[in-house]
Amino acid sequence: MIPYLAELPPEIYSSILAQVPRDDQQQTVLSLTRAIPRSPVPLYHLFEYIRLKGAESVVQLYRRLRASTEDTRWVKEFSLETWTVDADVVVNLLALLPRxxxxxxxxxxxxxxxHMEEILEKPxxxxRHLSLRFRPYVQKATYYQFLKGAYFDTALQALSRWPSYNLPALSIVQDPLDPEIARGQHFAQPLVFFRLDPIATLACSPYLRSLTSFRLRIPSRQxxxxxxxxxxxxxxxxxxxxxxxxxxxxxxxxxxxRFRHLKHLLLDGCSITRGxxxxxxxxxxxxxxxxxxxxAAKEREKKLKTWLEANAARSHLDGEAMPEQVVAAPAARRIRPGRRGLATAAISLRDSPPRETTPVVRANGVIPKVRIVPSFPTIRSLSTTSNTFHKDKHDAIRAEFSKGWDEGFAQLTAVRNRLYQSWKNGVRMVRIAGDQGAEEGFEGLEDVDGESAFYGPASIDMRTAPVLCLAGSDPEVKHMDGCGHAAASCVWQDGI
Structure with missing residues (x-):
């Protein structure tokens, strides 16, 4: 006997709704409750993925959740997609959502x-996903907000004060000014952020220590x-x-x-070349x-050399009566497991002589020689657009890009080969660790204690040039496989 829909258990309805796209889940639940009013459709699915596209919807949801606060705990994703809304209602509505x-x-x-300060006041x-999209102008551009100093620098500062939680994805986007408004009213791109210093504070904050995906779009700002x-x-x-x-x-x-784990760099609308x-x-x-x-290795090596010179000078002044001074160097950092890179060795590999990294002896202020081994690049895709070249030149551009990559990679390999020879001759080698700290002395560095640091397991992926995609955000243009646009669509599904 075939059961009626109204007789299905709630678990079946939950399984069915799990197959529905998130954007359609609310309407699907409402349709089910109206078409089969006696069915045991779990109503909490109404609140799991909230997507509001009108000011009136914001007010209605606020009234519903304020009257039934137990439903607020079901909200997993909240999306406000309207530019005109009662800001106080938005603040109060978000305050109701606990997790x-x-x-x-x-x-x-x-x-x-x-309002943004109040929304972001409580961590x-x-x-796991935070997206702020700014457009302080709708149909008619006005400087009123900006003349009265209504900038959103404080929103970045509020986020900077959050504790070290796990936030994988952050998006901060200012929509470019509509070209029609700009041309018709001679209106320049307004400023959403007056100063850019809060960006540096936010990037170094404990809250973003775990951030893996960062989208920051502020038109024409450096x-x-x-x-x-x-x-x-x-x-x-x-x-x-x-x-x-x-x-x-x-x-x-x-x-x-700077970023040792960076794989995808997306620069649509950025002219990184001149012609x-x-x-x-x-x-x-x-x-x-x-x-x-x-x-990166050269710059860090300069800082280390300056620190060693200053340290040796202080040691010499403090111990002039002593023939030599022994100063303990920082203990070697623990070598982490995993892939360490590769190169094609131009020499044979032999057993290394025993190495002593501690203590470091500075006799009469002599500076110990320490070199930093550059790592292999992790960048796997570069995506950009420009108005200075046409689509029929994309293949030629990618060929030249690959040629330049091969030349640079060969130079990198040569540098690592020379450092390998120096290491075999007893020169102390270190490399930049994952946590770089403040780059004071040996902070953020770890000792090289084996040949694997110079010649790791073979991997063709590290020699091959990154994917260069020139399609931009144009959906009509064919994108390259593995480009940054594909990676972005997996993180942000807002189509911008």
């Missing part, structure tokens, strides 16, 4: 910085410096989207040099991507 794992907010002209331990300037910035980052920002090739090099010279500019881009870690 959402995802929050996406459209911040339009009705929401002031004070949310369960939050934000890269505030992300890569500190060694404490975003230690777990592997995906970075700086589309629409003012990014140059030097910024690309610095970003790759159409395929032979020079795009080859230079590829070479820069390959040599970013060499730049």
């Amino acid at each position: 959402p794992c995802s929050i996406m907010l459209f911040v339009g002209p009705n929401i002031a910085p004070e 949310r331990e369960d939050l 934000v890269a410096l505030f992300i890569f300037s500190s060694p404490l910035s975003l230690p777990a980052l592997n995906f970075l989207d700086l589309s629409t920002c003012n990014i140059r090739l030097g910024d690309v090099e610095a970003l790759i040099a 159409e010279s395929l032979e020079s500019e795009w080859a230079a881009v590829g070479k820069t991507c390959a040599l970013g870690t060499v730049k």
